Amino acid sequence: xxxxxxxxxxxxxxxxxxxxxxxxxxxxxxxxxxxxxxxxxxxxxxxxxxxxxxxxxxxxxxxxxxxxxxxxxxxxxxxxxxxxxxxxxxxxxxxxxxxxxxxxxxxxxxxxxxxxxxxxxxxxxxxxxxxxxxxxxxxxxxxxxxxxxxxxxxxxxxxxxxxxxxxxxxxxxxxxxxxxxxxxxxxxxxxxxxxxxxxxxxxxxxxxxxxxxxxxxxxxxxxxxxxxxxxxxxxxxxxxxxxxxxxxxxxxxxxxxxxxxxxxxxxxxxxxxxxxxxxxxxxxxxxxxxxxxxxxxxxxxxxxxxxxxxxxxxxxxxxxxxxxxxxxxxxxxxxxxxxxxxxxxxxxxxxxxxxxxxxxxxxxxxxxxxxxxxxxxxxxxxxxxxxx
Numbered sequence: 276x277x278x279x280x281x282x283x284x285x286x287x288x289x290x291x292x293x294x295x296x297x298x299x300x301x302x303x304x305x306x307x308x309x310x311x312x313x314x315x316x317x318x319x320x321x322x323x324x325x326x327x328x329x330x331x332x333x334x335x336x337x338x339x340x341x342x343x344x345x346x347x348x349x350x351x352x353x354x355x356x357x358x359x360x361x362x363x364x365x366x367x368x369x370x371x372x373x374x375x376x377x378x379x380x381x382x383x384x385x386x387x388x389x390x391x392x393x394x395x396x397x398x399x400x401x402x403x404x405x406x407x408x409x410x411x412x413x414x415x416x417x418x419x420x421x422x423x424x425x426x427x428x429x430x431x432x433x434x435x436x437x438x439x440x441x442x443x444x445x446x447x448x449x450x451x452x453x454x455x456x457x458x459x460x461x462x463x464x465x466x467x468x469x470x471x472x473x474x475x476x477x478x479x480x481x482x483x484x485x486x487x488x489x490x491x492x493x494x495x496x497x498x499x500x501x502x503x504x505x506x507x508x509x510x511x512x513x514x515x516x517x518x519x520x521x522x523x524x525x526x527x528x529x530x531x532x533x534x535x536x537x538x539x540x541x542x543x544x545x546x547x548x549x550x551x552x553x554x555x556x557x558x559x560x561x562x563x564x565x566x567x568x569x570x571x572x573x574x575x576x577x578x579x580x581x582x583x584x585x586x587x588x589x590x591x592x593x594x595x596x597x598x599x600x601x602x603x604x605x606x607x608x609x610x611x612x613x614x615x616x617x618x619x620x621x622x623x624x625x626x627x628x629x630x631x632x633x634x635x636x637x638x639x640x641x642x643x644x645x646x647x648x649x650x651x652x653x654x655x656x657x658x659x660x661x662x663x
Contacts, residue, residue, distance in 0.1 A: 277336035278316055280309060280346040281323040283372050284388040285407065287566030289347075291582030291600045291617060292409050292522075292539055295654050297324035297332060298346040302507045302522040303412040303537075304419030305427055305469055305487045308346050314426055315350050322346075323385055327657045330650045343385070343393070344375045349404040349415070357400060366394035369403035409580045410562060410573050412537045413520055417466065417503035420485035424449070424467040436461075447484065466502045488512075495528055507540075509643050519578070524643055536578035539601075541639055545589035552578040552595060560596040563614045582617065584636050584655075601658065602632050618659055629659045 280299040287293065292301060299309040299322045306314065313320050322332040323343075340363050348354070357367060358375045366376030373390035385393060406412065427449075434450040436442055439458045447463035449470070450456070456476040461468050466485030470476065474488045479497040487505040488494060494506070495513035506512050507523030516527060517534040521542070527533050529546035536550060553576060554560060560577045561570040573596060581599040588606035599605060600617030607622040618627040633655060637647045 276339055277341045278312065278318055278320040279323050279336070279341050279343050279385075280312060280320050281343055281385065281390070282325060282387055283345050283347055283390070283405075285347075285372075286325065286387070288407055288564055289409055290564075290566040291580070291598065292537065293566070294601045294617065294658055295328070295583055295651075297322045297328060298406070299324075301406075301412065303416050303505060303520050305423035305505070311423065311426075312344065312346075312350060315355055320344075323387075328654060331654065338379070340377060340379045342375065342377050343373070343390075345373060345405065347406045348374055349406070349419075351402070351404075354400070354403065364395035366391060366397055367400035367403075368397050369400040370405075372405075374400045374403050408562075408564065408571060408573075409537050410577050413503075413518055413535055414574075416505060416518065416520055417485050420469075420487055420503055420505065421467060423487075424469055424485075427469070451490070471508070489523065493528075518576075524640075524645075534578050535576045536580070538579070538581045539583035539585070541584045541636065542581055543586040543639070545587050545591060547590040548587050548593065549591075550578040550593035550595075550597065552576050554595050562596045563598045565598060565600065565616075584632075584639075602627060602636070602655065604635075617662055629656060632659075 282298050286298060301308050309320055321336055361377040363377050367374040368391060376394045378394050391397060434452060436445055437457055440456055441460045442448060443462040444464045447467045448461055451472040453473040454470045458478040459476045459480040461482050463484045465483050468482060468484040468486045470488045471490035473490060474492045476494045477496040480494050482500045483502055485502040486500055489506055489508035491508055492506045492510040498513050499515045501517035503518055504516050505520045507521055509524045510521045511526040511528040513528040514530040515532045519533050519536045521538045523540045525538050525540060525542040527544040531547050532549040535552040560573045562573045562577055563570050577596045579593050579597040582601035585599050585603040592610045594610050594613045597613045599615045602617060603615055603619040604627060605615055612622050620627045633652055640647055
């Protein structure tokens with residue numbers, strides 16, 4: 276028996292973040308969705324995603340009775356209990372989609388668009404919350420950091436706070452083994468602060484929780500960070516950051532502002548780059564939904580949604596409610612367009628050469644001791660050719 280996290284039929288709404296990865300790989304709070312479900316259920320999980328992405332996820336269970344869970348659903352105590360009570364053939368449904376179910380069947384025959392037909396008995400699920408759009412990750416980030424902090428640190432002891440660090444409410448601060456921090460300010464009165472293994476906060480930085488600094492990540496000197504902010508593993512932070520998520524291996528290392536934003540993996544912000552997160556009228560912001568070709572009202576605050584492998588040149592000015600696709604090399608004078616499609620070279624409609632794009636990605640990965648895999652190259656080329 277296995278836990279299988281599946282992408283639901285609306286996964287395209289989460290583009291560009293979902294273009295090259297399963298929803299289970301999204302990071303917000305302290306963990307990826309997959310890591311969170313594994314923690315709360317106490318066992319490893321498999322991933323079922325779009326066919327062109329499945330090669331990235333090699334763990335495929337044998338046919339049998341498995342527990343299927345929509346990766347976009349937020350785990351709560353009530354939902355976890357309800358999933359644990361499911362019998363083979365039963366499923367929980369909320370709204371117009373499957374939440375979770377337990378059924379025997381071939382892993383490869385599961386179809387997200389017809390998920391409910393995989394189960395014999397349909398039960399109603401109460402008070403279920405799903406991630407439907409990319410900006411909801413940053414809107415939910417504060418509550419998720421708080422929940423993850425309790426789960427991850429429960430029953431554990433933090434490393435001591437160095438004497439040169441000024442802290443407020445140290446009981447809300449957890450420092451992992453190997454982390455380095457000196458001569459900085461950590462204010463956890465507004466939310467918990469978590470500093471991962473071998474992460475570093477350099478001198479002069481000021482942090483207000485909730486805040487997560489992932490394993491091996493660095494917050495550079497004199498940074499100013501407001502909650503709720505998550506810097507995933509191997510990230511670099513600097514300048515001013517507020518209510519933002521960098522999923523992993525991304526850099527916003529220099530002066531400039533990043534706020535109310537969701538940034539994928541292997542992205543880079545050039546020095547002096549800033550985004551707007553509020554219209555001059557203070558009115559509602561509409562954000563383009565790449566996977567559906569329409570705009571949706573988000574609210575008063577939204578900065579930029581950026582897909583993996585995209586980079587912004589120095590002194591870029593990013594418009595309110597912008598969406599930048601997968602693998603873009605963005606540069607241009609003045610306020611940048613609010614919609615930049617995947618594999619853009621600049622902002623005038625020119626396309627990135629796919630071979631050059633793969634080579635450049637590998638250059639960036641090499642800087643952090645990684646290398647692009649053949650499976651990742653296959654996925655990128657599939658997306659590139661599908662978008663022509």
